Amino acid sequence: MVKNIALLGSTGSIGVQTLEVIDEHKDDFIVKIISGHKNVQRLLEQALKYKPEYVIVTHEKSYEILKKELSTFPIKVILGEKEIAKVYQEVNLDLVIGAISGAAGIPSVLAALELGIDVALANKETIVVAGNIVKRIQKKTGAKIIPVDSEHSAIFQCLTGHEKAVSGLLITASGGPFRNLSPDELHKVTPEMALNHPTWSMGNKITIDSATLMNKGLEIIEAHFLFNVAYENINAIIHPQSIVHSMVLYGDGSVLAHLGLPDMRVPIQYALTYPERKNNSFPKLDLLKIKELEFLKPDTEKFPCLNLAYRAGKIGYTMPAVLNAANEIAVELFMQKDIGFMDIPKLVEEVMQKHEIVKEFDFKDLLEVDKWARIECKKIKDRM
Ligand SMILES: NC(=O)C1=CN([C@@H]2O[C@H](COP(=O)(O)OP(=O)(O)OC[C@H]3O[C@@H](n4cnc5c(N)ncnc54)[C@H](OP(=O)(O)O)[C@@H]3O)[C@@H](O)[C@H]2O)C=CC1
Ligand SMILES: CC(=O)[C@@H](O)[C@H](O)COP(=O)(O)O
Numbered sequence: 001m002v003k004n005i006a007l008l009g010s011t012g013s014i015g016v017q018t019l020e021v022i023d024e025h026k027d028d029f030i031v032k033i034i035s036g037h038k039n040v041q042r043l044l045e046q047a048l049k050y051k052p053e054y055v056i057v058t059h060e061k062s063y064e065i066l067k068k069e070l071s072t073f074p075i076k077v078i079l080g081e082k083e084i085a086k087v088y089q090e091v092n093l094d095l096v097i098g099a100i101s102g103a104a105g106i107p108s109v110l111a112a113l114e115l116g117i118d119v120a121l122a123n124k125e126t127i128v129v130a131g132n133i134v135k136r137i138q139k140k141t142g143a144k145i146i147p148v149d150s151e152h153s154a155i156f157q158c159l160t161g162h163e164k165a166v167s168g169l170l171i172t173a174s175g176g177p178f179r180n181l182s183p184d185e186l187h188k189v190t191p192e193m194a195l196n197h198p199t200w201s202m203g204n205k206i207t208i209d210s211a212t213l214m215n216k217g218l219e220i221i222e223a224h225f226l227f228n229v230a231y232e233n234i235n236a237i238i239h240p241q242s243i244v245h246s247m248v249l250y251g252d253g254s255v256l257a258h259l260g261l262p263d264m265r266v267p268i269q270y271a272l273t274y275p276e277r278k279n280n281s282f283p284k285l286d287l288l289k290i291k292e293l294e295f296l297k298p299d300t301e302k303f304p305c306l307n308l309a310y311r312a313g314k315i316g317y318t319m320p321a322v323l324n325a326a327n328e329i330a331v332e333l334f335m336q337k338d339i340g341f342m343d344i345p346k347l348v349e350e351v352m353q354k355h356e357i358v359k360e361f362d363f364k365d366l367l368e369v370d371k372w373a374r375i376e377c378k379k380i381k382d383r384m
């Protein structure tokens with residue numbers, strides 16, 4: 001069956017790799033919608049190559065340029081996501097790929113789920129911030145989420161058919177570029193050093209999160225909601241080679257693992273072709289070349305973000321949204337060299353301490369909480 005797809009965040013790391021997967025399977029997909037924010041040149045090239053019906057742009061300047069450049073083509077360019085539900089319906093979608101970074105990627109995913117459209121989800125923030133709301137919508141519409149995040153794709157593939165016998169999840173983490181640094185050295189690292197990920201090539205925000213281990217923290221919350229496993233039974237394990245992408249532990253003592261090269265095109269392809277598994281020409285794993293697979297305990301004293309995420313997840317309600325928003329701002333501040341690397345967990349923790357959780361909330365309330373946490377994080381930084 002040919003699938004009509006919308007690729008949100010087509011100009012990013014996941015977006016570009018998704019298009020590489022589509023190039024491998026040209027007859028299986030029609031790109032109906034692409035979207036971007038500031039990377040006009042790349043969005044224009046993609047529009048000319050894939051001829052989607054819609055290009056959605058969320059940045060005003062980019063919109064003006066694209067509208068002009070694409071005026072002679074049968075491609076509609078729209079500014080912002082207000083009309084996204086209408087656009088989804090008009091192009092008769094089979095699958096939305098959520099690959100925008102940060103909380104900005106949540107509304108377009110929720111809109112798809114509300115319409116009963118399945119989502120291949122890279123944007124982990126959707127689950128971290130709005131996990132309960134997502135589940136409520138899925139119950140109502142039956143829309144499925146097929147995880148793209150490599151660890152969750154691994155777990156998804158190791159789970160199928162045996163969900164009831166699961167005793168735990170082991171989420172692998174590369175440990176990032178600073179795994180072996182001392183606490184003193186960690187205080188002095190720069191954004192350039194943090195962006196040098198040892199095994200994966202990804203967008204800036206998630207790469208910094210890998211260095212602080214916040215990425216693993218967000219992934220633990222993501223796994224809790226996606227697979228209905230209690231936090232007590234989800235553990236992170238450092239695996240510097242990034243070959244084992246995660247493991248599922250079963251009550252009978254079996255451990256099922258998913259292995260592969262650190263290449264996001266593999267989980268992206270699985271999410272796109274699911275429930276089928278297809279061949280491709282991408283490089284394949286040769287374990288004789290890898291030789292060693294190590295597994296180590298994470299150091300949560302040096303990398304406090306992991307425990308902050310457990311704390312936010314266990315408190316639940318609006319706290320994961322606070323964790324995420326404060327972290328987005330702290331990472332931005334670190335990237336601008338306004339704060340040091342070890343100030344990231346400090347700021348996140350302080351914002352969490354100030355938050356009074358709300359137990360009854362809808363998505364609008366979550367947006368308010370997100371806004372509050374961002375402002376609070378900046379205020380605390382100004383007082384530092
Ligand atoms: N990269 C990876 O390997 C992995 C990523 N993920 C997750 O996937 C998501 C995307 O990550 P990644 O591809 O690395 O990120 P990138 O930074 O590479 O790309 C982000 C995409 O989102 C768009 N974007 C940024 N800000 C906005 C906004 N305010 N409104 C609308 N669109 C916006 C960007 O547009 P533009 O570039 O035009 O400005 C770009 O298309 C994240 O949630 C990440 O955690 C999960 C696992 C692995
Ligand atoms: C590729 C992927 O899924 C990332 O989330 C990856 O896991 C990041 O690397 P870390 O394991 O260092 O967080």
Ligand SMILES: [Mn+2]
Pocket residue numbers: 149150151219
């Ligand atoms: Mn991941």
